[in-house]
Amino acid sequence: MRAFTAFSPAGARTAKQQLGSFRPVQGSSSRRTVVVQARQAEAGVGIFGTKAGMMTYFTEAGLAVPATVISLESGNYVTAVKTPETDGYAAVQGETDAAARLASAGPHAALGRRAAAAAAASTQALGASRCRALPTAAAHGIDHHAPTRMHAQVGYKVVAERKVRKPELGHLAKAGCKPLKHLREFKLKDASKVAEYTPGQELDVNAIIKVSDHIDIAGTTIGKGFQGTIKRWGHRRGLMTHGSKSHREHGSTGPGSTPGRTFPGLKSAGHMGNVRRKVRALEVLLVDTERGALVVKGSVPGKRGNILEIAPAKIVGKNC
Amino acid sequence: MLSQNTLMQQRPFVASTGLRAPPRFPVAHSVRGLAPLVDELKAAQARTGLPDVQIGDSVRIGLLVQEAKSSRVQRVDGTVIAMAGSGSTKTFVVRRIFQGVGVELSIMLHSPVLSSVEIVRRGKVRRAKLYYLRELTGKSARLKEIFVTKGDKAAKAARIG
Numbered sequence: 001m002r003a004f005t006a007f008s009p010a011g012a013r014t015a016k017q018q019l020g021s022f023r024p025v026q027g028s029s030s031r032r033t034v035v036v037q038a039r040q041a042e043a044g045v046g047i048f049g050t051k052a053g054m055m056t057y058f059t060e061a062g063l064a065v066p067a068t069v070i071s072l073e074s075g076n077y078v079t080a081v082k083t084p085e086t087d088g089y090a091a092v093q094g095e096t097d098a099a100a101r102l103a104s105a106g107p108h109a110a111l112g113r114r115a116a117a118a119a120a121a122s123t124q125a126l127g128a129s130r131c132r133a134l135p136t137a138a139a140h141g142i143d144h145h146a147p148t149r150m151h152a153q154v155g156y157k158v159v160a161e162r163k164v165r166k167p168e169l170g171h172l173a174k175a176g177c178k179p180l181k182h183l184r185e186f187k188l189k190d191a192s193k194v195a196e197y198t199p200g201q202e203l204d205v206n207a208i209i210k211v212s213d214h215i216d217i218a219g220t221t222i223g224k225g226f227q228g229t230i231k232r233w234g235h236r237r238g239l240m241t242h243g244s245k246s247h248r249e250h251g252s253t254g255p256g257s258t259p260g261r262t263f264p265g266l267k268s269a270g271h272m273g274n275v276r277r278k279v280r281a282l283e284v285l286l287v288d289t290e291r292g293a294l295v296v297k298g299s300v301p302g303k304r305g306n307i308l309e310i311a312p313a314k315i316v317g318k319n320c
Numbered sequence: 321m322l323s324q325n326t327l328m329q330q331r332p333f334v335a336s337t338g339l340r341a342p343p344r345f346p347v348a349h350s351v352r353g354l355a356p357l358v359d360e361l362k363a364a365q366a367r368t369g370l371p372d373v374q375i376g377d378s379v380r381i382g383l384l385v386q387e388a389k390s391s392r393v394q395r396v397d398g399t400v401i402a403m404a405g406s407g408s409t410k411t412f413v414v415r416r417i418f419q420g421v422g423v424e425l426s427i428m429l430h431s432p433v434l435s436s437v438e439i440v441r442r443g444k445v446r447r448a449k450l451y452y453l454r455e456l457t458g459k460s461a462r463l464k465e466i467f468v469t470k471g472d473k474a475a476k477a478a479r480i481g
Binding site: 050051052053054055056057058060061062064069071286288291292293295304305 | 365
C-alpha cells in the first residue's frame, strides 16, 4: 500500500478535495484508503488571546518597533487531552473564538475554500462530543496519518452558562472547566509533551511564552467583501483617459477557440478576507501577566477583539 | 429578581421549559476593555520627569550611541523646530548648522536612546512648525529669547502643583 500524505500544501489541493473532510484516495493497489485531513501539528501547546490593538514599543536596545498588544482574558484551560489510545489521535483542547465558530457553525459558509479544509480539520480536532466525523472515521477503518501524535484541547473566555450549548457544557464539565466560549485542539508530534497536561488545568502563559521567543499567531483576517482583481490580486489598472474603456477591468481571461475555456485558478474578482491566516515567527517583546497582556513585534490578523491562537513558532529543522 | 423577569419576557422559551439552571460558575468579566489595556502599556513605556520641551527651544540633548563594544553619549545642540505625535510616540525635530550644512534630527521624546534633554533657552515663536528657519542662515536664523523670571517659574510651579 502506498503511503499518502494528508498534509499536502493547501494551495495544491483542488476545491473538490478541500470541501470534503475525508478524501478518498485511489491507490495503486486494490485497497482504498481514506486520509483524514487535519490541521497541522503545532510545535507546542498554545493559548488563546484577544487582539487589543497596536502600539510603538521601545526595545531595550532603544529601537522603536511596531507591536501588537494581545489581551489574555479569562480562560485558557485545558479541556481535554487526547491520546492515540483514547481517541485514535492525540490532542490538547483549548477554547477560542475562531475554533468555536468553526465548530458551531457546522457548514463552513463564512470561510474560504481553503479555510474549509482547516475547518474540517478543526471539527475533527474538536472532539468526539461535538462531531460525528470521528466515530464515522473509526467505523470506516480510517488510517490516521500520525497515530503517535497527541492533541491537547484548550478553552478560552469564560462566559455565562446559557451561552454555551448543553453538549459542550457536558464536555467541559467532564474536565471540571467553567463554561468556555472557544475551543481548539493543539496537535503535537511529541506525545510526551501532551502528557504534561491534565484536563481542567489552567495554562500558565509564562511557561509557554517567554520574552524574545518566536510564536505563530493564527486568526481571522479582516473581511473586505467582494473585491476586484486590483485590490484582491494586485493587478494593474488600465488608462483612465486617452480613449481607454478598460479602467479597473480584469483583462483577458485566456486564449480563444483553443482551448475554448478558461483555465481553473484564474485570478478574478471575489470575496476577499475573512479567512483564517497564520502569521509565523513573531517575536515576543513583553509578557505582562499582571495586566494579562502579551506584546509581539509586528501585526496579527483581524481587528481589535479578534480571537487569536498563539502557539510556539514552528521552525523547520528545529521543532518540526 | 426584576432583571430575571425581564430576561424571561425576552426569551419566553427559557421560562416555559425551565431547562436552564442558574449559572453554577461565577462569570469573570474582564476588568478593563481592550483599548485601555493598550493605553496602559503605552503609559508604562512613557518616561516621566522629562523637561517641558517646546517649539523654538534651544536644547542640548544626549543620545546613547551603541558602538562595537561600549556605548557613549553623543551631545547634540540645536533648536526644536517641530513636534509631532502625542503620548509615548511624541517626537521633536532638532535643527542645527553643522559645518555649514543644516542637520535635522527627529527624536522620539520617550525613547530610551535619549539619555538627557536640557533646555538652554526658550525662543519666542508664533507658529508650531519653524520650517522657515531652513531658508535662513546666520544672524537671521536666530530666535528671540524668552527670559523666564523667578516669579514666572514660581507662578508656573504653583499652577502645576
